[in-house]
Amino acid sequence: xxxxxxxxxxxxxxxxxxxxxxxxxxxxxxxxxxxxxxxxxxxxxxxxxxxxxxxxxxxxxxxxxxxxxxxxxxxxxxxxxxxxxxxxxxxxxxxxxxxxxxxxxxxxxxxxxxxxxxxxxxxxxxxxxx
Numbered sequence: 001x002x003x004x005x006x007x008x009x010x011x012x013x014x015x016x017x018x019x020x021x022x023x024x025x026x027x028x029x030x031x032x033x034x035x036x037x038x039x040x041x042x043x044x045x046x047x048x049x050x051x052x053x054x055x056x057x058x059x060x061x062x063x064x065x066x067x068x069x070x071x072x073x074x075x076x077x078x079x080x081x082x083x084x085x086x087x088x089x090x091x092x093x094x095x096x097x098x099x100x101x102x103x104x105x106x107x108x109x110x111x112x113x114x115x116x117x118x119x120x121x122x123x124x125x126x127x128x129x130x
Contacts, residue, residue, distance in 0.1 A: 009124030022078040022095030038091035047112040
């Protein structure tokens with residue numbers, strides 16, 4: 001079973017940067033996609049960025065050009081580099097994985113594009129102040 005743990009969240013002023021990390025344990029390389037999602041208070045969880053098993057990357061329009069997703073396969077870490085942050089980026093950020101093993105976490109399954117994310121971390125908070 002794959003386990004995901006996010007870190008790197010915190011409070012930052014507008015215009016600043018943060019790097020989020022997601023440590024992936026039990027990683028077997030048997031995944032369709034790894035992604036980052038976020039959820040602001042009172043809003044639905046939305047996809048932010050993903051990188052699939054073919055290294056195809058895509059971003060939500062709201063973060064395109066500011067955020068960069070990457071992974072360190074040797075250390076089994078997924079990253080989200082966030083630059084030029086603004087208050088609209090304030091949210092709980094989650095890493096997620098689409099792994100075809102029929103497992104569904106307590107957080108359910110979210111479909112984004114062609115992927116169905118069934119593994120979820122606990123989330124890390126990002127607060128951007130004006």
